[in-house]
Amino acid sequence: MYRQGTARGTETAWYQGWDLTENERATFRATTIASQQAKRQAIAGECTASKHPIYSPRLDPLDLMPRLHANGLSALSLFSGGGGMDIGFDRAGFGHVASYEIMEGAAAVLRAAHPDWTVYGGDSGDVRRVEWGKYRGKVDVLHGGPPCQPFSNAGRQNGALDVRDMIPEFVRAVKAIRPRVFVCENVSGLATKRFEEYVKSTIIEPLERQYVIRQFILNAADYGVPQTRRRVLFVGFADKEEAARFEIPAPTHRHDQSKGSGHNLPKTMGVREALGLPETGVDALSPTLRSGLTGPRHTTSVLSSVSALKLWNKLGVWPNGVAVDRAAASGYVAKNGDFRLSLPDCLVLQGFPGDWPVQRPVYFALGLIGNSVAPPMAYNLANAVAKALCPAKL
Template sequence: MEICAGAGGQALGLERAGFTHDAVVEIDKWAAETLRLNRGSDTSHPWNVLEMDVHNLDGTQWRDQIDLFAGGVPCPPFSIAGKQLGADDERDLFPQALRLIEEINPRAVMLENVKGLAQKRFDNYRNQIIERLTALGYRVFWDLFQAADYAVPQLRPRFILVALKNDLAMHFSWPEPSAHQVHVGPALHHLMAARGWPGADEWARNAAAVAPTLVGGSKKHGGADVGPTRAKEAWKKLGVKGTSIAEEAPGPDFPVDDPDILPRLTVQMGGVIQGFPEDWKWAGGKTAQWRQVGNAFPPPVAEAMGLAVKQALLSSRPTNLNEEVQAPASA
């Protein structure tokens, strides 16, 4: 079961790790529509998408039926770009996540947030979360991870908390990083070249680095661009103009080798930078779509973490019952 699912990055990664979803909860109408476009009832791998406020969600109907409770709880309370109000921020949904965990009693928990939650100023708040989970019978693990270490072509540091029931915790270990990083050029070359831009090959050779962290803006602030000034400068070094998002890839008449006229990212390209498949569908206008892209949890990171959790879950089951070991877990 997953709350605050956004555009489905975490859910997609967990699906790839072998989890099936009993419910995927999201309040934003465009993000919920994105979930339905890609995993609705008329698709090959449907998710039970619940478009609702988690404050109104009763978890008791799933009690003792869920292997993994997951969520990307909103980051504004802890974001460096925000006021960092923590528990005093009305957007803090950790209390609701903890309430649902108590009601559902899953075997494992995985919550992700921005790196700000690991700051010393939030030690007390973070410890309160850990103490509550410990009282519910879980052992808690947390750390900071870079998405670039898991084959995602951007930095994107994330705080990840995993909690497992005490009898499962001995089987858990964090996943190992990928052997190689993926750079922006190879990741986007075919998309930059899709409409015949003659400069795509040279652009890809020069974009030989990991991208800075993409941002999508909040509902109150920010529009469709790659982020603050420092991020725009970093993208400029990769040969990308970051002041706005393009409707389509550069065409055959787009300039080549002009430092003042650079290609821009499309929503599809932003999705690929986040680790989504390029055929992932995004609902809403360009700003709404980019907000979903910029706030997503990269699927490859969720997959790596999900595989580690799944290994712990399966390790506790009887190894002499092959069909039980092979059965998929549910989230």
């Protein structure tokens, strides 16, 4: 049974922890105490010399998203979270109308990154309370990624029975605003047979009379992001001719999971190369980074599964106890001596600018990163939408 979280940024029922048995609580408590003790020793300088120096990343995600000139199109953001979709559309030349995000901590990050943006957070960012008609005729593209927990394994896939299911609210906004295009993003689980009827009744049928809707899956690694991260997209065009011009963004990079042609494309960096770590003869894409706000407790781990742990081990990277910065990670030695990740490292692996102002606590920052759309993927999608809307300019 779910219970509402009360930690910073999680006052809303959209981000809930799980009730645990006493044995589970005891296990987590013992692990936490041991981790806290090791961390205190590291901060006090009581540990041995750092296992690794502070490395500089070889990948700058901004290189994957060259800033384009303003294209004269506007974009309104719902469920903005850490800002992944917002970054992509902004870098692609779209004018920013506003961002709506119920977590005030997330809204604060967006304001810090872009003081010029209009950002609604907390109660004013609650999409359930907004009368969207005020934006009619003022928005070319409405985009957003409603909470994914109702459709993800970590969220138990309760779909419409989950209080966090906000896709109906996204559809309500589309119907009220009537943008030229809408873009709805979610975990690939939403595209499985389990939710086929849900998608039909909740997204397709309410909107298909006004929009030509395309459904497809993108992998962030196809756009240079050093992470396996597949997401389903629903893109709807109000104009049939513009819909006919829309092309699903082709890969810009190749990687070890690439399908089909593309051998002439630049290679997506693996984790070690992207983070500037020494070569070991083994490198690969990062497993999908989990959000620090999902699972049985809020966590500073990005580990998503047992198979992911095996890959992290092969890479020589420790996915648990992510540190606040690279200096702290270097001094906080992992038990097995592997490289410890920091928040700036996770930003790079997710395709965010390395200086994106995510804040403490670390679990909350990881929640924003792990829940976000990878910005380079959003950027390429934004370019594809822009080309369909105004091909003469691009």
